[in-house]
Each structure stands twice: as structure tokens, then as C-alpha cells.
Amino acid sequence: MSTSASKSSAIRDPHAHDGGFNAMPEGEFEGKKVYIETYGCQMNLADSELMGGILAEDGFDSADAFEEADVILINTCAVRESAEERVFGRLSQLLQYKHDDPDLVLGVTGCMAENLREKIVDQAPYVDLVVGPDAYRRLPELVKQCMRENADPVIDVKLDQDEVYEGFSPKRKDGVGGWVSIQRGCDKFCTFCIVPFTRGRERAVPPSDVMRQCRNLAERDYKKVTLLGQTVNSYYHDETDTSFARLLDQIADIDGIERIRFTSPYPVDFTPELIDTIARRDEVCNYVHLPVQSASNDVLERMRRGYTIEEYEDLVERMRAKIPDIALSTDIIVGFPGETEEDFRETVDLMERIRFDFAYMFKYSEREKTYAEREMEDDIPDEVKGERLTQIIELQEEISREVCESRIGTVEEVLVEGESKRDPDDLSGRTDDFKNTVFPKPDDDSVEAGDFVDIEVHDCTSHTLLGEVVSS
Numbered sequence: 001m002s003t004s005a006s007k008s009s010a011i012r013d014p015h016a017h018d019g020g021f022n023a024m025p026e027g028e029f030e031g032k033k034v035y036i037e038t039y040g041c042q043m044n045l046a047d048s049e050l051m052g053g054i055l056a057e058d059g060f061d062s063a064d065a066f067e068e069a070d071v072i073l074i075n076t077c078a079v080r081e082s083a084e085e086r087v088f089g090r091l092s093q094l095l096q097y098k099h100d101d102p103d104l105v106l107g108v109t110g111c112m113a114e115n116l117r118e119k120i121v122d123q124a125p126y127v128d129l130v131v132g133p134d135a136y137r138r139l140p141e142l143v144k145q146c147m148r149e150n151a152d153p154v155i156d157v158k159l160d161q162d163e164v165y166e167g168f169s170p171k172r173k174d175g176v177g178g179w180v181s182i183q184r185g186c187d188k189f190c191t192f193c194i195v196p197f198t199r200g201r202e203r204a205v206p207p208s209d210v211m212r213q214c215r216n217l218a219e220r221d222y223k224k225v226t227l228l229g230q231t232v233n234s235y236y237h238d239e240t241d242t243s244f245a246r247l248l249d250q251i252a253d254i255d256g257i258e259r260i261r262f263t264s265p266y267p268v269d270f271t272p273e274l275i276d277t278i279a280r281r282d283e284v285c286n287y288v289h290l291p292v293q294s295a296s297n298d299v300l301e302r303m304r305r306g307y308t309i310e311e312y313e314d315l316v317e318r319m320r321a322k323i324p325d326i327a328l329s330t331d332i333i334v335g336f337p338g339e340t341e342e343d344f345r346e347t348v349d350l351m352e353r354i355r356f357d358f359a360y361m362f363k364y365s366e367r368e369k370t371y372a373e374r375e376m377e378d379d380i381p382d383e384v385k386g387e388r389l390t391q392i393i394e395l396q397e398e399i400s401r402e403v404c405e406s407r408i409g410t411v412e413e414v415l416v417e418g419e420s421k422r423d424p425d426d427l428s429g430r431t432d433d434f435k436n437t438v439f440p441k442p443d444d445d446s447v448e449a450g451d452f453v454d455i456e457v458h459d460c461t462s463h464t465l466l467g468e469v470v471s472s
């Protein structure tokens with residue numbers, strides 16, 4: 001389905017799936033500039049590109065800086081309280097720009113929009129637009145409405161079980177790696193997690209549309225695709241009987257796509273077929289982000305994760321047996337309601353046993369509407385949460401550094417992504433197992449973004465391999 005239908009001038013149901021209404025004279029908003037600022041996960045980054053694409057179809061341009069924009073959209077995350085606080089802070093900063101330019105449209109999109117529409121209107125009444133994750137196809141019309149009327153905030157946070165944005169093309173700059181969302185929403189209802197409430201139920205993007213997007217990346221010379229979903233490996237498309245493993249195989253067959261990564265898989269849905277596919281297909285990266293959250297069975301049960309720690313470790317063992325050089329990372333939450341010292345110890349012990357390549361670690365943050373918020377007391381003092389977090393961060397730093405140190409002396413194939421952020425004389429890229437790698441630009445400029453080069457590693461930090469080109 002193409003959004004070009006929305007270019008027609010008939011007034012139609014704005015909630016229709018065929019692109020909504022558009023009664024404005026053509027061209028009135030042509031060239032208006034939109035700046036999108038993104039908070040949160042990779043799915044949000046991908047959604048920002050999607051919004052950019054949807055708006056571009058209606059003639060909107062993108063602004064490189066918010067100072068140049070006619071429309072600023074803050075694409076938000078609700079997964080932890082700290083993310084929300086940051087957004088409210090940012091909104092009050094942007095208020096100043098609205099004072100200077102009363103025509104500026106300031107919008108909040110994404111998970112906070114879905115979850116906090118009343119609070120946003122209450123605490124930030126200068127916000128013009130609040131749009132939830134399932135309402136992006138109506139964005140052009142909603143933005144135009146704000147530009148025309150400049151009255152009460154325009155709000156559209158309707159969740160839509162069928163919305164997968166089939167047929168849309170995200171607006172992205174040229175690059176080496178691109179995201180493709182293959183699934184939206186989540187059905188797991190982990191007791192700490194707000195996502196099912198902000199993004200609705202799980203649904204799969206049809207394989208034909210996933211393939212269209214991946215082919216489009218390959219045609220634009222992208223080398224790598226990262227498949228996104230809240231529980232990406234539970235992907236299953238009913239009508240075509242396509243499992244996640246089968247989808248990976250199809251994408252790996254596309255000429256030009258040399259690396260495929262996916263995030264985040266859910267441990268329970270990690271099938272033997274999927275392990276086989278990762279082992280069998282060179283294109284599928286030897287790297288899996290496998291959120292464990294806790295190593296205490298009591299805590300896992302109260303989180304309703306659906307696995308025991310023995311099952312999780314068994315999965316890791318089976319993966320490592322089939323793919324010995326696989327890199328693993330994880331998510332860990334400390335201070336979940338009722339987490340005892342003993343529970344926490346078990347998490348520390350697991351980290352020492354598994355030795356993840358890296359980990360994202362968080363203090364439990366109570367989220368409205370979740371089962372844990374309704375039924376459990378957030379009883380671990382913030383100080384204790386903080387101590388536990390510091391302890392595991394320090395432990396993981398040490399492990400990550402040791403993992404990187406073990407690579408000194410090896411030669412790694414690196415997909416070059418571009419100039420290093422720290423030093424324009426250096427290039428950076430990733431190994432097949434997702435290790436960031438930095439090396440000096442060869443003098444003859446023979447290496448550029450998108451190339452595969454062999455790098456001999458001679459040093460490292462805790463998260464980066466340092467080396468030099470030995471061939472290209």
C-alpha cells in the first residue's frame with residue numbers, strides 16, 4: 001500500500017489505512033522543515049526515520065538542526081522514569097523557541113505520547129501535537145492541522161492492532177547499516193514493562209514488505225541490516241507461515257546484504273532452527289543480545305519472564321556449542337520488587353559464569369499500568385538499587401575489558417562505518433560479533449565507509465578494539 005494515495009484531495013476518514021484525508025491545497029506546506037529528536041531504543045530511531053519518510057511524501061523537508069525547523073518532533077521513550085524526565089526537561093528548553101517563533105509546531109510522538117497524553121497537556125501545555133506510535137501515517141495531516149489552527153493541542157494516540165506501516169519508506173541518509181522494523185508491539189507482558197501498553201499487541205510486518213525494505217537498503221549500497229522487534233524472534237507471519245529463522249534466510253539471500261543483525265530476541269522464543277540459521281549463514285552476525293534481566297528464579301517468576309535461569313543457561317550453552325565464537329550481550333535490572341541480597345548475588349554469579357561481552361544495566365523503575373506497579377511494592381531503597389547497579393557495572397567493565405584483551409594479536413574482519421567520533425584521522429567499524437574497532441585512516445585514503453578490511457588488533461579499551469589495517 002502506498003501513501004501516495006494521500007495526495008488526492010478528497011476528504012476521507014483520517015483513521016483510514018489508505019493514507020487519511022488531505023483537503024489542503026497542494027503545496028501549501030511544501031518545503032516546511034521538520035526536525036525529529038529521538039529518545040530511547042533503536043525501534044524509536046527507526047520510527048523517526050519512518051516519520052521522516054511519511055512527512056516527506058507530503059512535501060515536508062528535514063531540518064538538520066532544530067533552530068531551522070518549522071516543526072520539532074520529540075520522539076519519546078517511556079521505558080524508565082529517567083527517560084521521561086529528560087523529555088520534560090527538553091520540552092521546557094524548547095519552550096523558549098516557541099516564544100521566539102509562535103508558529104513553531106512542537107510535537108511529542110512515541111511511547112510517552114501514548115502513555116502520558118494528559119500529563120503532557122497538563123505539564124507542557126505549549127505542546128501543539130501529541131501522536132502515538134500507531135498514528136504516524138496521519139502525521140502530515142495532524143501537523144498541517146496544527147499549522148492551520150494553532151489552537152488546542154492536536155492529539156492522536158489511537159492504538160491500532162493492524163498498523164505495521166506496510167508500503168512506507170523511511171527517510172534515511174546514505175549509510176552502511178540500516179534498520180528494518182519487522183514487528184510492532186509486544187505480547188509478553190513482563191510485569192515491569194510498559195511496552196505492551198504504549199505500543200499495543202504484537203504483530204508481524206509481512207515478509208514481502210520486510211524484503212522490499214531490505215532490497216531497498218541493498219540497492220542504496222547499504223551492507224548491513226538490523227532487524228528490529230520488541231521480541232524479534234517471536235516473529236511469525238501467519239498467512240505465509242514465515243518464522244523468524246526463515247525470514248533471516250530469505251534476507252541473507254539478498255545480493256549486497258552482507259551482514260544481518262537483530263534485536264532483541266526473547267530467550268523463550270529462541271528455537272533450535274534459529275541457532276542453526278545463525279550458525280549456517282555467514283551473513284547473520286555472530287552476535288546475540290539476549291536480555292536475562294535477573295538470575296534469580298524467584299525474581300524471574302515475579303517478572304513473568306517465562307524461563308528459569310537453568311533454561312537460560314542451557315540456551316547459552318547450546319548456542320555456544322553450535323557457534324563457538326558467538327558474542328553475547330544482555331539487559332539486567334537490579335532492585336526489582338522483593339530482590340534480596342541473595343537474589344542479587346545470583347545475578348552477579350551468572351555474569352561471572354557467562355561472561356557477557358557487554359551488558360545494559362538498569363535500576364528498576366516503576367511504570368504506571370504495569371502489573372508490578374499495580375500489585376507489588378517498589379520496596380528496594382534507591383540507595384540499595386544504586387549500590388547494586390554500581391557493583392555490576394564495575395564487574396561488567398572488567399569482563400568486557402578482558403574479552404577485548406583476548407582479541408589482541410588477532411586479525412579481525414571489520415565493516416567500516418566511517419570516521420571515528422573521537423578523531424577524524426581514525427576510522428571505525430564493527431567486527432562480525434559487533435565489537436567497535438578503531439584504526440588510523442591509511443594515508444592513501446584507500447579505505448572508506450562500506451569497505452570490509454582486515455584489522456590487526458594491538459590494543460583495546462573495555463569496549464573498543466584498536467588496531468591497524470593489514471589488508472583491504
Ligand code: 5AD
Nearest residue numbers: 192193291331332362363364365367
Ligand atoms: N525498569 C528498569 N528497566 C526496565 N527495562 C524495561 N522496563 C524497565 C523498568 N520498568 C529494561 C529491561 C529491558 C530494557 C530495554 O529496558 O532490561 O530489556
